[in-house]
Amino acid sequence: xxxxxxxxxxxxxxxxxxxxxxxxxxxxxxxxxxxxxxxxxxxxxxxxxxxxxxxxxxxxxxxxxxxxxxxxxxxxxxxxxxxxxxxxxxxxxxxxxxxxxxxxxxxxxxxxxxxxxxxxxxxxxxxxxxxxxxxxxxxxxxxxxxxxxxxxxxxxxxxxxxxxxxxxxxxxxxxxxxxxxxxxxxxxxxxx
Numbered sequence: 001x002x003x004x005x006x007x008x009x010x011x012x013x014x015x016x017x018x019x020x021x022x023x024x025x026x027x028x029x030x031x032x033x034x035x036x037x038x039x040x041x042x043x044x045x046x047x048x049x050x051x052x053x054x055x056x057x058x059x060x061x062x063x064x065x066x067x068x069x070x071x072x073x074x075x076x077x078x079x080x081x082x083x084x085x086x087x088x089x090x091x092x093x094x095x096x097x098x099x100x101x102x103x104x105x106x107x108x109x110x111x112x113x114x115x116x117x118x119x120x121x122x123x124x125x126x127x128x129x130x131x132x133x134x135x136x137x138x139x140x141x142x143x144x145x146x147x148x149x150x151x152x153x154x155x156x157x158x159x160x161x162x163x164x165x166x167x168x169x170x171x172x173x174x175x176x177x178x179x180x181x182x183x184x185x186x187x188x189x190x191x192x
Contacts, residue, residue: 011059013039014046018060022098027057027105057102058110064099065119068092072126082130083184086156087177089127093160094176100160127153155187156180 017038021030032046032053039045050056068089075081075088093100102108109116124145131149145153162168163176172179 010039010041010045011049013041014049014056015059015063018046018056019098022060022102027060027098027102027108030057032056054108054110057105057108058113058116060099061103061105061109062113062115062119064096064103065116065123067096067099068103069119069123069126072123072129076126076129080130082152083181085127085130086152086184087180089156090160090163090176090180093164097164100164104157151187155183159183 014035017035018030020038021034030053033043035046035056036043046056050059071088071092072085075084078084111117128145128149131152132146159176159180163173166173168176168179
């Protein structure tokens with residue numbers, strides 16, 4: 001057993017160990033035993049705090065969505081540009097691959113978790129800001145994607161996925177932000 005955890009925030013230590021493990025082998029391969037070993041705690045600690053693997057992945061995803069919303073909010077506040085929010089989306093995927101890969105795997109998560117729902121709604125609001133008039137959601141609070149936002153989301157998510165799996169030519173991989181700006185100038189989602 002490693003000697004990483006030093007009687008502080010065990011929940012935080014377990015999430016950090018999970019993010020490290022996900023970065024190495026993806027969310028599907030995550031093992032509670034490996035997370036415990038990585039955090040330097042007993043193999044029962046992750047189950048005690050999160051219930052099961054899906055509970056731990058849900059906590060990682062909720063934290064990821066909050067970090068994601070922060071990144072999108074910063075881009076909007078700095079530029080007021082819907083396109084730059086899309087660039088921030090791709091940059092987040094590149095810089096936070098473990099979170100990103102976990103966030104968009106609902107089959108691995110407890111989708112009824114209130115923290116996950118709150119964080120998802122927050123990131124959705126950050127993503128669609130600047131896309132035009134959002135449609136009110138069925139709950140009356142969280143806005144739904146309008147056609148402009150849905151198209152832009154599909155574009156940036158697909159772009160991020162293709163980039164992260166090495167499917168672009170080296171010139172695009174070397175400057176993904178430049179390539180995405182060029183695409184956005186042709187498509188014109190909300191800024192033009």
